[in-house]
Amino acid sequence: MRLLVVEDDKILAEGLQAALTQAGYAVDHAANGEIANVFLQQTSYDLVVLDLGLPKLDGFEVLKRLRSRGDKVAVMVLTAQDAIESRVKGLDLGADDYLIKPVNLSELEARVRALIRRGKMGANISLVCGDLVFNAADKRASCGGYDLLLSTRELALLEILMHKQNKVVSKEQVLESLCNWDDELGDNAVEVYVHRLRKKIAPASVQIRTIRGLGYLLENVKKSSH
Amino acid sequence: MLKSPPINKASHYSLSGQLLLWLMLCLFIILSVSSLVSYSRAYHFANLAYDRALLRVALALADQVDVVNSKVVIDLPEIAKDMLQYDKDDYINYRISAPDGSIVVGNPEITPPKIAFKSGTHLYYDDVLGNEEVRVVAYALPVINSELKGSLLIQVAETRTKRETMAFEIIEEMLIPQIMIMLVTALVIFLSIKRSLLPLNQLRDSLAKRSHEDLSPVATGSAPQEITPLLNEMNDLMLRVKVGVDFQKTFVADASHQLRTPIAALQNQVELALREPVSEQVRHGLENIAVSTKHLSRLVQQLLTLARIEPGTEGHYPFEEVNLTRLVQAVTAEWVPRALKKSIDLGFEAESGQDLVISGNAFMLKEMVSNLIDNAICYTPNGGVVTVALSQKEDNATLQIIDNGIGIAHDQQELVFNRFYRVEDSDGEGCGLGLAIVKEIALAHHASISIQDGLPYSDAGGHITYGTNVTIDFKAYDQQ
Numbered sequence: 236m237r238l239l240v241v242e243d244d245k246i247l248a249e250g251l252q253a254a255l256t257q258a259g260y261a262v263d264h265a266a267n268g269e270i271a272n273v274f275l276q277q278t279s280y281d282l283v284v285l286d287l288g289l290p291k292l293d294g295f296e297v298l299k300r301l302r303s304r305g306d307k308v309a310v311m312v313l314t315a316q317d318a319i320e321s322r323v324k325g326l327d328l329g330a331d332d333y334l335i336k337p338v339n340l341s342e343l344e345a346r347v348r349a350l351i352r353r354g355k356m357g358a359n360i361s362l363v364c365g366d367l368v369f370n371a372a373d374k375r376a377s378c379g380g381y382d383l384l385l386s387t388r389e390l391a392l393l394e395i396l397m398h399k400q401n402k403v404v405s406k407e408q409v410l411e412s413l414c415n416w417d418d419e420l421g422d423n424a425v426e427v428y429v430h431r432l433r434k435k436i437a438p439a440s441v442q443i444r445t446i447r448g449l450g451y452l453l454e455n456v457k458k459s460s461h
Numbered sequence: 462m463l464k465s466p467p468i469n470k471a472s473h474y475s476l477s478g479q480l481l482l483w484l485m486l487c488l489f490i491i492l493s494v495s496s497l498v499s500y501s502r503a504y505h506f507a508n509l510a511y512d513r514a515l516l517r518v519a520l521a522l523a524d525q526v527d528v529v530n531s532k533v534v535i536d537l538p539e540i541a542k543d544m545l546q547y548d549k550d551d552y553i554n555y556r557i558s559a560p561d562g563s564i565v566v567g568n569p570e571i572t573p574p575k576i577a578f579k580s581g582t583h584l585y586y587d588d589v590l591g592n593e594e595v596r597v598v599a600y601a602l603p604v605i606n607s608e609l610k611g612s613l614l615i616q617v618a619e620t621r622t623k624r625e626t627m628a629f630e631i632i633e634e635m636l637i638p639q640i641m642i643m644l645v646t647a648l649v650i651f652l653s654i655k656r657s658l659l660p661l662n663q664l665r666d667s668l669a670k671r672s673h674e675d676l677s678p679v680a681t682g683s684a685p686q687e688i689t690p691l692l693n694e695m696n697d698l699m700l701r702v703k704v705g706v707d708f709q710k711t712f713v714a715d716a717s718h719q720l721r722t723p724i725a726a727l728q729n730q731v732e733l734a735l736r737e738p739v740s741e742q743v744r745h746g747l748e749n750i751a752v753s754t755k756h757l758s759r760l761v762q763q764l765l766t767l768a769r770i771e772p773g774t775e776g777h778y779p780f781e782e783v784n785l786t787r788l789v790q791a792v793t794a795e796w797v798p799r800a801l802k803k804s805i806d807l808g809f810e811a812e813s814g815q816d817l818v819i820s821g822n823a824f825m826l827k828e829m830v831s832n833l834i835d836n837a838i839c840y841t842p843n844g845g846v847v848t849v850a851l852s853q854k855e856d857n858a859t860l861q862i863i864d865n866g867i868g869i870a871h872d873q874q875e876l877v878f879n880r881f882y883r884v885e886d887s888d889g890e891g892c893g894l895g896l897a898i899v900k901e902i903a904l905a906h907h908a909s910i911s912i913q914d915g916l917p918y919s920d921a922g923g924h925i926t927y928g929t930n931v932t933i934d935f936k937a938y939d940q941q
Contacts, residue, residue, distance in 0.1 A: 244722045244723065244725075244726055246723075246726040246727075246730065247722055247723075247725050247726035247729060249726075249730075250726055250729030250730045250732075250733055251729060253733050254729060254732070254733055257733075257736070286722075288718075288722075313725075315718045315719075315721035315722055315725075316718065317765070319824065335721075336721040336722055336724070336725035337721060337724045337725035337727075337728040337729070337754075337758050338725065339728070339732070340728075340729055340732040340733065341732075401798050402794070402795075402797075402798065403794035403795075403797045405790065405794065444801070446794070446797050446807070446808060446809075447806065447807075447808020447809060447810070447848070448790075448793075448808050448809030448810050448811065448849075449790060449793055449794050449797065449808065449809045450794065452797060452798075452801070454801070
């Protein structure tokens with residue numbers, strides 16, 4: 236895996252390079268937009284961490300030229316510009332992620348992993364939470380290597396919870412995912428399915444929390460108790 | 462928001478009041494003088510008319526006087542006497558005296574005129590008879606063919622009632638139209654002043670309607686010539702203020718941006734260093750640096766937010782219909798993972814099933830709710846409860862963030878909205894700008910903020926304290 240860090244601040248660049256190297260990637264560094272532009276034409280990278288405020292050629296321009304060449308490399312914008320307009324512009328120009336400085340190293344690493352995974356495998360990925368694994372391609376859930384017997388609706392519910400693990404999934408979102416299948420659902424259908432799913436995944440090291448007035452949240456119990 | 466400075470009462474006079482006062486004063490003086498002149502003229506003409514009638518009485522008396530053997534004889538029957546003295550309004554007295562001054566007949570109290578006049582002529586003068594003011598005519602009747610030399614003096618005195626009545630009638634007739642004219646004039650003046658000052662009122666209204674951040678120049682087109690220079694100066698001043706404000710804002714925003722990269726570098730370096738095997742002391746130091754970096758990063762973020770939402774930036778943050786219920790739910794959901802790390806039960810409660818819609822800016826409202834929840838989590842100990850509640854009362858939408866944390870002492874509840882103010886002895890991670898941001902945003906939305914006691918919390922010693930309840934009232938949520 237080869238990554239390019241485009242960042243003009245020497246110390247930040249050094250930090251990013253070090254962290255990503257530690258995470259097992261080969262990392263190049265470009266200190267301005269022109270160098271980045273040259274590097275990107277010469278080398279095929281798996282991911283680019285791109286600052287926007289760059290000397291000589293700004294990040295937007297680097298991104299624009301990159302995409303106009305038809306290069307589909309994953310681009311993660313890492314910038315101090317948090318205005319919505321810049322965010323929209325960045326994403327419109329073809330950035331895959333947009334992070335605001337300063338960013339936590341672990342989060343950066345997680346996002347890099349996610350982007351690379353997406354680039355390599357498309358939607359065919361397994362979602363993992365604790366010892367619970369959900370395979371999106373063949374719609375199968377397993378716990379510690381053993382398959383769990385789940386109905387289609389329970390699988391749909393688990394999928395959305397796994398997708399958004401550690402985040403709140405609202406009742407509306409759950410209902411939407413359940414409604415993809417046939418008939419109308421009653422008022423307490425969500426509660427019913429959540430209750431059933433909880434029972435079935437009880438052996439796993441995860442739990443579905445009910446968040447008052449908001450929805451549900453899937454979390455790794457070991458992680459949260461730590 | 463700033464309160465307008467108190468206006469010096471002495472200098473606070475009304476232009477229209479002053480104009481009206483002076484014009485009415487002038488009118489009053491003119492009317493008074495003209496009334497006096499009119500009265501004297503009216504009296505003069507009334508006198509003239511009645512004087513002639515009085516002279517006729519004197520002449521009629523003179524006709525009845527004869528001199529026989531050097532003796533003055535008056536042939537005045539009772540009926541003639543009565544007729545002579547009869548008058549509806551006034552008392553008439555007469556006196557006829559001989560050339561030597563001795564009284565022949567009549568009222569002896571009538572005094573002879575002080576001015577000499579020729580025989581055969583008459584003289585009018587004012588006098589006093591008894592206690593009454595009288596008008597007197599004196600006629601000197603020459604004596605012919607007699608041993609008596611000189612002339613008889615015939616005086617007729619009449620009280621002045623009907624003269625005065627007549628003068629008053631005349632003046633009355635003249636004064637009523639004059640007063641009418643004055644009233645009409647006053648009205649016309651009043652209306653024309655009002656009308657002339659109308660552009661000023663319009664100007665005031667247009668300025669009053671402006672939001673405090675609108676520093677665009679005032680249109681001078683419809684303003685009267687007299688105040689155009691004033692408006693020009695004011696526009697000039699607004700321009701200067703705008704330049705200053707813009708500079709300030711750009712500076713804060715730029716500075717915050719510029720600070721982000723070095724902070725990011727610092728944070729990354731500390732995190733990297735913490736991954737290395739280091740001594741306990743170094744680790745402790747690095748951890749402290751990491752915490753401080755986080756605070757610094759948050760402060761910069763808040764400064765930037767504050768600079769953004771400050772008055773004058775509304776152009777960037779237009780108001781539109783915002784589904785407050787959805788927005789608050791979404792923001793609260795974002796904070797759940799952070800709350801769970803502290804084992805805080807963060808939840809949302811809505812009073813009604815219907816979504817509340819207000820006019821506002823989604824970015825600002827998100828910042829506001831975010832800061833409130835952040836604060837609540839900060840100041841609530843592990844295992845606490847934070848509830849974000851929405852309710853509706855008549856036209857108001859009410860947002861409440863209620864916790865059972867350490868609470869805010871009553872004497873500090875007003876102060877917490879000040880920038881950089883921190884609750885005493887707090888070891889939270891806040892940096893004192895969160896509530897200032899909340900206040901600015903609430904102001905921009907014409908919402909009111911209040912702080913009450915939140916939910917009770919019983920500490921290890923069984924001592925019960927109350928958390929915080931921040932309430933934000935959005936007025937007339939379904940209107941503009």
